[in-house]
Amino acid sequence: MTAFNTHKENEKRNKVLVILSIILWLLLATTLIYLLFGLMGAKSSTLPTTNSSKISFQADANASENTLKAKADAIAALNQKVKDGEINISMNTNPVFANGQAKGTLMITNNTINKYPQMVEIYTKDNHTLVYSGGVEVGQKIETSNLAVNLSKGTYDCIAYFNAVDPTTGTKMGTAAANITITVQS
Known part of the structure; x- marks a missing residue:
């Protein structure tokens, strides 16, 4: 009879535990539902209500420009500045x-796609001597010209600088460069 009583007591204890578990789950579910709907109710009850379709607008003095718009405007301005300073260079x-005193085949062209006249300067690489300097308007070319100095017979590695110049202000708007080799035959 002792084994039977122990088995009955275990069944009663298990039933009590199941009932207590169900009660705890119901309490937990009820609490969660209350919190969920209580918070949602609190949010919706704080919204202002108005019967009018008109709103009186007054700008806040602390408002500032939208930074994304300001950045986009700054980038557009910089891109325009770069475009204005772009130089298409062309020469032999x-x-x-x-x-050293004869005209040579420079073939310098200031293409019509350029916005500004160009001042072209050619310097030797070894000692940075200015060997040519001349301006060319947009849409014009210099086929042949003399050097600024009388170079001896030989081959000279040089750098040609193309400076875009605003004709109104004289401001240098951009510079491009090209490596060239000048040959003086005699």
Whole structure:
């Protein structure tokens, strides 16, 4: 009889535990539902209500410009500045001169897609001597010209700088460069 009583007591204890578990789950579910709907109710009850379709607008003095718009405007301005300073350069990269005082085949062109006249300066790489300087308007070209100095017979590695110049202000708007080799034949 003792084993039977122990088994009955275990069944009663298990039933009590199941009933207590169900009660705890119901309490937990009720609490969660209350909290969920209570918070949602609190949010919706704080919204202002108005019967009018008109709102009196007054700007806050502390408001500032939208930073995304300001950044986009700044980028657009910089892109325009770059576009204004773009230079399309064109010249003979191997001009030949019969001698240091003769005209050579420079073939410098200021293409019509450029916005500004160009001041072209050519310097030797070894000692940075200015060997040519001349301006060319938009849409014009210099086929042949003389050097600024009388170079001896030989080959000279040089750098040609194309400076876009605002004709009104004289401001340098941009610079491009090209490596060239000048040959003086005698």
